[in-house]
Amino acid sequence: MNIHIIGGGNLGVAIALGISKYTANHKVTITRRNIESIQYLEQKGITVSSNNTHEIQNADVIILTIKPYQVDTVLNEITPLINNKIVASAVSGMTIESLQTATQNSCSVVRIMPNIAIQFGESATCISFPEKDKSAAQPIVDLFQKLGTAPVIEEKLMDAATVLGACGTAYALRYIRASMQAGIEIGFDSQTALAIASQTAKGAAQMLLEEKIHPEQLIDRVTTPQGCTIVGLNEMEHQGFSSSLIKGIKTSLNKIKE
Missing domain, CATH: 3.40.50.720 (NAD(P)-binding Rossmann-like Domain)
Structure with missing residues (x-):
């Protein structure tokens, strides 16, 4: 074409x-x-x-x-x-x-x-x-x-697609940036922290695309009783990790519809 x-x-x-x-x-x-x-x-x-x-x-x-x-x-x-x-x-x-x-x-x-x-x-x-x-x-x-x-x-979902798929790129990158910053705080240099955070996010997404299962099923694979993963996840939820992301997506959608 x-x-x-x-x-x-x-x-x-x-x-x-x-x-x-x-x-x-x-x-x-x-x-x-x-x-x-x-x-x-x-x-x-x-x-x-x-x-x-x-x-x-x-x-x-x-x-x-x-x-x-x-x-x-x-x-x-x-x-x-x-x-x-x-x-x-x-x-x-x-x-x-x-x-x-x-x-x-x-x-x-x-x-x-x-x-x-x-x-x-x-x-x-x-x-x-x-x-x-x-x-x-x-x-x-x-x-x-x-x-x-x-x-x-359906066309009625195109505004929502804009937020989830296009704006969502920025949201995913903000997660990676935060993960990188945490990596620096726990001892890595910035480039190594960025490389680890980026590849980890890419790997997690690839698993979902390949296996086509719910994210929680994959989370369960790396979450062991009394382990470091679950305490980290729980602390993030206590601080509003999921709810703040959901609110951000909905706020972006409301902006488009103004």
């Missing part, structure tokens, strides 16, 4: 890099008004342009990784050129219906919510689309399945 990404910020660049590295036979173009910071992408075979409509008529898929306030301007600019194409929108809070209206129902619209780990082929990308566009959406599902996981969900 010819893939045209509008929005060369962190997410747009991560998608472009992921596609170029982990998939084959796709031509990627990415646009941004000020291209100086992303011109290095050309060395990786990615076309970079300051013009949102640059060869857009040759695109099969247009991926929007822009801010909500930019949508009207961008769609007014590109709509005359994207008839019968697929628009995959990663714009937070922007419904399929509103996008179809803005594009004058001239193309198929799919909502996607990847995270920046897509750069390393490890995104949790939630996807939603109308039933009438199921066949058009399938290439999008296939593409993002090569870049991590790509569950298809």
Whole structure:
């Protein structure tokens, strides 16, 4: 496919890099008004342009990784050129219906919510689309399945997917940072503490993905009677570890819905 990404910020660049590295036979173009910071992408075979409509008529898929306030301007600019194409929108809070209206129902619209780990082929990308566009959406599902996981969900859950899958990257990194800081306090240098904390989190996640069981079942494997693991877990719960994380996720969701 010819893939045209509008929005060369962190997410747009991560998608472009992921596609170029982990998939084959796709031509990627990415646009941004000020291209100086992303011109290095050309060395990786990615076309970079300051013009949102640059060869857009040759695109099969247009991926929007822009801010909500930019949508009207961008769609007014590109709509005359994207008839019968697929628009995959990663714009937070922007419904399929509103996008179809803005594009004058001239193309198929799919909502996607990847995270920046897509750069390393490890995104949790939630996807939603109308039933009438199921066949058009399938290439999008296939593409993002090569870049991590790509569950298809109901559109009403897309805001929740943003919080759990996209904001969730920051929450997971904050856990790793805290674990690193604790590692320094108990005797490790910062680099060693970071390496241990990062690999431990990665290993725990991989076990869940491979075995597809409840986290508590894996916790039980490393929690022995009167051991150091259980006292640490209990202290974290006494200090509100789980409840603070849940409250943070719900607060983020409320922000999106404002």
